[in-house]
Amino acid sequence: MAIIVQKFGGTSVADAEKIRQAARRVIERMQAGYQVVVVASARGHQTDELVRDALELNPNPPKREMDQLLSTGEQQAVSLFAMALDAMGYRAISFTGGQISMLTDGVFSKAQIKSIDSEFIRRELDQGRVVIVTGFQGVDEYGNVTTLGRGGSDTSAVALAAVLKAEECEIFTDVDGVYTTDPRLFKKATLLEEISYDEMLEMASLGAGVMHIRSVAVGKRYNVRIRVRNSGNDNPGTIITHEAPQMEGILVSGATIQKDMAKIGLSGIPNVPGTAARVFARLAEARVVVHDIIQTELGPEKANLSFMVAVPDLPKAREVVEELKSELGCDGVFVRDDIALVSAIGVGMRSQYGVAERMFGALAQAKVNIDSITTSEIRISCAVDRNDVEKALEAVCLAFELDKPARQRRTT
Numbered sequence: 521m522a523i524i525v526q527k528f529g530g531t532s533v534a535d536a537e538k539i540r541q542a543a544r545r546v547i548e549r550m551q552a553g554y555q556v557v558v559v560a561s562a563r564g565h566q567t568d569e570l571v572r573d574a575l576e577l578n579p580n581p582p583k584r585e586m587d588q589l590l591s592t593g594e595q596q597a598v599s600l601f602a603m604a605l606d607a608m609g610y611r612a613i614s615f616t617g618g619q620i621s622m623l624t625d626g627v628f629s630k631a632q633i634k635s636i637d638s639e640f641i642r643r644e645l646d647q648g649r650v651v652i653v654t655g656f657q658g659v660d661e662y663g664n665v666t667t668l669g670r671g672g673s674d675t676s677a678v679a680l681a682a683v684l685k686a687e688e689c690e691i692f693t694d695v696d697g698v699y700t701t702d703p704r705l706f707k708k709a710t711l712l713e714e715i716s717y718d719e720m721l722e723m724a725s726l727g728a729g730v731m732h733i734r735s736v737a738v739g740k741r742y743n744v745r746i747r748v749r750n751s752g753n754d755n756p757g758t759i760i761t762h763e764a765p766q767m768e769g770i771l772v773s774g775a776t777i778q779k780d781m782a783k784i785g786l787s788g789i790p791n792v793p794g795t796a797a798r799v800f801a802r803l804a805e806a807r808v809v810v811h812d813i814i815q816t817e818l819g820p821e822k823a824n825l826s827f828m829v830a831v832p833d834l835p836k837a838r839e840v841v842e843e844l845k846s847e848l849g850c851d852g853v854f855v856r857d858d859i860a861l862v863s864a865i866g867v868g869m870r871s872q873y874g875v876a877e878r879m880f881g882a883l884a885q886a887k888v889n890i891d892s893i894t895t896s897e898i899r900i901s902c903a904v905d906r907n908d909v910e911k912a913l914e915a916v917c918l919a920f921e922l923d924k925p926a927r928q929r930r931t932t
């Protein structure tokens with residue numbers, strides 16, 4: 521029998537009526553002959569509330585205890601979901617990550633999944649039960665509860681779909697699918713019928729919160745067909761899949777912003793082999809996640825080196841960089857903590873020209889100054905003043921006609 525994985529986000533299981541509505545979707549699939557595995561997130565904003573409770577007692581809570589606490593939101597959601605199905609006459613059983621042996625590494629608050637006992641789940645499905653699994657959590661080799669990072673239920677769902685070789689992984693959320701940009705920030709954003717894994721990876725890493733980035737990476741690696749759709753209607757949503765030739769005809773598929781970014785750097789670093797390696801080894805040791813590294817030579821002896829970090833990582837990054845300044849004998853440290861990034865993403869950039877010119881032209885017309893620019897094969901990002909970022913996003917969206925359906929856009 522074919523298996524479908526259905527993941528319901530927080531808003532899709534927020535109250536009893538929403539849970540019943542979600543349960544009806546499960547029943548529809550069962551009646552169509554599928555075995556169904558459900559992954560549920562904590563209801564509503566429960567995870568945020570738990571974070572607040574923890575911080576009220578301890579501004580720096582032990583990471584293990586934080587994971588232990590946050591995992592409880594999902595545990596409530598899955599048992600309530602199973603009760604709803606039972607009341608509707610269907611057999612269902614809920615499990616925590618630990619109970620299905622979802623083994624992770626031991627990195628609390630950003631654990632990575634290592635393995636899942638798919639045979640155990642199959643046996644339950646073969647008994648005619650709906651299997652309902654907590655999103656966002658697993659256990660490490662010592663039995664400690666671990667969590668996968670905020671938004672991580674998507675990753676639980678796609679990983680389950682991968683090991684169960686599910687026909688599709690449906691991600692039910694509060695919007696109709698993946699839009700050209702966050703519809704809350706740009707009202708005229710249009711829905712994408714499909715998007716490639718690579719574009720979705722870039723969009724997720726550059727601030728599109730609709731999918732947890734690692735879920736897309738797992739989907740790509742294991743060929744999971746992912747469909748993002750609205751739990752409140754029957755619209756078909758967006759398919760995330762492998763790149764297809766028609767995707768290249770579209771210059772830019774989406775745009776994103778990351779608001780809370782900071783730029784930090786060292787001026788006048790010694791222009792000798794090993795300097796950059798030393799800087800980034802020290803940042804990695806301090807577990808600072810670094811984005812968009814830029815190094816420029818200032819003649820034969822010196823260079824400037826800068827990179828971006830998310831604002832919460834800035835104090836750690838600054839400490840490391842200050843230490844390195846005296847160790848390496850640099851001229852100075854510079855920091856800008858009021859930066860935001862606006863990015864345009866599209867696999868079409870690989871084969872078409874004029875993207876950079878169109879993006880910079882749009883920002884110039886909107887009178888937005890560009891602090892720095894970084895590119896990859898399928899994206900261009902500009903760092904701008906945080907106060908300008910909404911204006912910048914709108915300018916970029918209009919320049920690439922992200923307010924129109926893909927087939928109505930100019931391609932060059």
Ligand code: ADP
Binds near residue numbers: 532731
């Ligand atoms: P869930 O709780 O269902 O996992 P999330 O809040 O994690 O929901 O993700 C859905 C939200 O992602 C939407 O409400 C939307 O504001 C936001 N979002 C950001 N970028 C995009 C985008 N490009 N397309 C669709 N939604 C987006």
Ligand code: ASP
Binds near residue numbers: 656674
């Ligand atoms: N409940 C978790 C969070 O709010 C996981 C998720 O929703 O995906 O981050």
Ligand code: MG
Binds near residue numbers: 674
């Ligand atoms: Mg989410």
